[in-house]
Amino acid sequence: MREGGGTEHLAVRREGATLVLTLNRPEAKNALSIAMLVGLYDGWLAADEDDRIRSIVLTGAGGAFCAGMDLKALAGQGMAGEGHRERLKADPELHWKAMLRGHRPRKPVIAAVEGPCVAGGTEILQGADIRVAGRGATFGLFEVARGLFPIGGSTVRLQRQIPRTHALEMLLTGRRYSAEEAERIGLIGRVVPDGEALATALEIAERINACGPLAVEAVKASVYETADMTEADGLAAELERGWPVFDTEDAREGARAFAEKRPPVYRRR
Known part of the structure; x- marks a missing residue:
């Protein structure tokens, strides 16, 4: 990861001992792109390798967390960030590691969610250790409604994180969940007023950073x-x-x- 880090779709900054990773494709509600996945994976590695970093906050730009897979790309229109495709060729598992399916950072990861956190966004969320959401955030695994499979790990991880009946309802109905319902079933830990998720996540990170x-x-x-x-x-x-x-x-x-x-x-x- 170069000094400052990030890619055109993944912004990186330091807040004291916290590394803040921001999904930065707001015009597409931060739908996943190659550039975003490469930046995410590099961010996880940077945090692991730098002992000055004690926690990680993951959030999204433009009032959204992540709308999941870029369906236009899936339809054959090309995925944004083609310039990073060589990284995927060099490491065929990079995208899974980026989505925290095949990699677990040793530093705590705190998700700060505003707006939509659906499909692949909800799958990445399952790799976060602590989860904070604005009241207007929404969640859901829409894949079955589109004839797809949530292959980012949800059929395995979700039932281990929330009661199986709730996991199966989310997986099999493809419906949208409010932040309040997501908190009630245990998918997220805290609901805060809209616009305050990042500040709350950073407060949690500061408490963690003060510990050994x-x-x-x-x-x-x-x-x-x-x-x-x-x-x-x-x-x-x-x-x-x-x-x-x-x-x-x-x-x-x-x-x-x-x-x-x-x-x-x-x-x-």
């Missing part, structure tokens, strides 16, 4: 790696992840800062 980065990353890894284990196996794996954190300088700094009534200064060691 080694502890944060270990906790996230433990949650995902134990999700499909038995309780006994999960508890054993948790100890393997958790005990080494106690033997870090950051852990000692956290205890010192508490005793001295000051903010801790964590150094990832």
